[in-house]
Amino acid sequence: MELLDTFFNWDVFVDAFPLMLRGLGVTVLLGVVSIILGLVGGLLLAMLRLYGYAPIRWFSRAYIDVMRSIPLLVLLVLIYYALPFVGIRLSSFAAAAAALSLVSCAYSAEIFRSGIEAIPRGQFEASASQGMSFFNTMRDVILPQAMRIVMPPMTSNCINVMKDTALASVVAMPDLLKQATQAQALSANPTPLVGAAVMYLLLLLPMVQLVSWVERRNAAGGKRA
Amino acid sequence: MSNVIEIEHMNKFYGQFQALSDINMTVEQGEVVVILGPSGSGKSTLIRCINLLEAYQDGDVRVADQRVENGPKLAGIRCEVGMVFQNFNLYPHLTVLANVALAPVRVRGMSRRDAQVRARALLEKVGMAAHADKYPSQLSGGQQQRVAIARTMAMEPRVILFDEPTSALDPEMVGEVLDVMQSLARSGVTMIVVTHEMGFARKVADRVIFMENGRIIEQNNPQDFFTAPQEPRTQAFLQAILHH
Numbered sequence A: 001m002e003l004l005d006t007f008f009n010w011d012v013f014v015d016a017f018p019l020m021l022r023g024l025g026v027t028v029l030l031g032v033v034s035i036i037l038g039l040v041g042g043l044l045l046a047m048l049r050l051y052g053y054a055p056i057r058w059f060s061r062a063y064i065d066v067m068r069s070i071p072l073l074v075l076l077v078l079i080y081y082a083l084p085f086v087g088i089r090l091s092s093f094a095a096a097a098a099a100l101s102l103v104s105c106a107y108s109a110e111i112f113r114s115g116i117e118a119i120p121r122g123q124f125e126a127s128a129s130q131g132m133s134f135f136n137t138m139r140d141v142i143l144p145q146a147m148r149i150v151m152p153p154m155t156s157n158c159i160n161v162m163k164d165t166a167l168a169s170v171v172a173m174p175d176l177l178k179q180a181t182q183a184q185a186l187s188a189n190p191t192p193l194v195g196a197a198v199m200y201l202l203l204l205l206p207m208v209q210l211v212s213w214v215e216r217r218n219a220a221g222g223k224r225a
Numbered sequence B: 001m002s003n004v005i006e007i008e009h010m011n012k013f014y015g016q017f018q019a020l021s022d023i024n025m026t027v028e029q030g031e032v033v034v035i036l037g038p039s040g041s042g043k044s045t046l047i048r049c050i051n052l053l054e055a056y057q058d059g060d061v062r063v064a065d066q067r068v069e070n071g072p073k074l075a076g077i078r079c080e081v082g083m084v085f086q087n088f089n090l091y092p093h094l095t096v097l098a099n100v101a102l103a104p105v106r107v108r109g110m111s112r113r114d115a116q117v118r119a120r121a122l123l124e125k126v127g128m129a130a131h132a133d134k135y136p137s138q139l140s141g142g143q144q145q146r147v148a149i150a151r152t153m154a155m156e157p158r159v160i161l162f163d164e165p166t167s168a169l170d171p172e173m174v175g176e177v178l179d180v181m182q183s184l185a186r187s188g189v190t191m192i193v194v195t196h197e198m199g200f201a202r203k204v205a206d207r208v209i210f211m212e213n214g215r216i217i218e219q220n221n222p223q224d225f226f227t228a229p230q231e232p233r234t235q236a237f238l239q240a241i242l243h244h
């Protein structure tokens, strides 16, 4: 019973719960903002990487490789603790959102690129032969098909972004993990940490299951439009 | 008569390999030209140069007196040159109706409503009106190709290029596509058709062009082309094909 009291202490949990709930809100907000910025930036980056002029292509490629190589935590610390030395002082939320989306857009760019490259040449040719502009070809013909292909890997990527928001507690952002560790310190009891873990699971497990569901359906459904 | 297409001294290279050599040809308004030739002779390459799906290196290709080249005018030229592909290349994520209506809305600036009304009329023409709300993957090859023809017609091009439109079809579906093409030809649509269907060439073509090794070897009206070919290489080709 001592174990239960230590890890699942109801009183401690009830005390910490309101702050943790607020922390969960911050975590979700940070995740959603970073995911959206990462998707938009990733699509843009994929376009530059595929269709830009040579120097732009080269630059996009370098950016993507660098961002996929640098540890997220290192980038976050750089943005939050090093940038102020050149006069750029970001809030912990802005710093975390910047680090997360800078990295996530590199990954989504590669995912978008693989999806676009999987579209048969005939689709580009049919569209071009009708006089469709590059923009229209992308919007009406290529991307709708590519989106379907990249759905599973893109959702995985979004899950990773959501998970990585926990790193933001390092720069003192009051997210779920930060609130939990503070509550744990205050009450000298690890129950808030267990609670936080459960809340992360409740948030992410459905997303993970969604991915497997989509993958299974794609495998079974074949090519049906 | 006005020429829809004029090609003068055109050369086309893939790297070092010369795929087309000194091509000269014209196509008049309303004419149906069939291009024949053995595999690898450059038939596809030639018609793909007309809408610049392939770039050519020397000479001129003109459509309605405009030189076909990269630049701001290219999209406008492509509106005037429809293309029907061997593998249909329908947009798989769009319904049949949306396939036909897409480009007129996006390129010609037609209202969605008008484009759909016209799309239905065109689908009627190719016998596909009953399938307007299906997706391409739900159709047979012959049906898909008829939709692709309607999609091309929707842009009201001055000329339509066909690259072996029946070669990917099961034999029993070839006829329905050829019938549609024949009725287009009758209604005065200018067409350039790469095909191995000799019956179509005989019956529908105004002129037959024979190609080999990237060159135009001979061209003539179908009557003379099939009964009295001039060049030995044409004779050999016809021998091989007709006695199979």
Ligand SMILES: Nc1ncnc2c1ncn2[C@@H]1O[C@H](COP(=O)(O)OP(=O)(O)OP(=O)(O)O)[C@@H](O)[C@H]1O
Pocket (backbone or CB within 6 Å): B014, B017, B019, B037, B038, B039, B040, B041, B042, B043, B044, B045, B046
């Ligand atoms: N992308 C390419 N790169 C290099 N060579 C090519 C390319 N496309 C075609 N060729 C070559 O150019 C020549 C003409 O090809 P093309 O496809 O125009 O022939 P075709 O007459 O249409 O033949 P088929 O009846 O088999 O379709 C061939 O020798 C082919 O190998």
Ligand SMILES: [Mg+2]
Pocket (backbone or CB within 6 Å): B043, B044, B045, B164
């Ligand atoms: Mg060919």
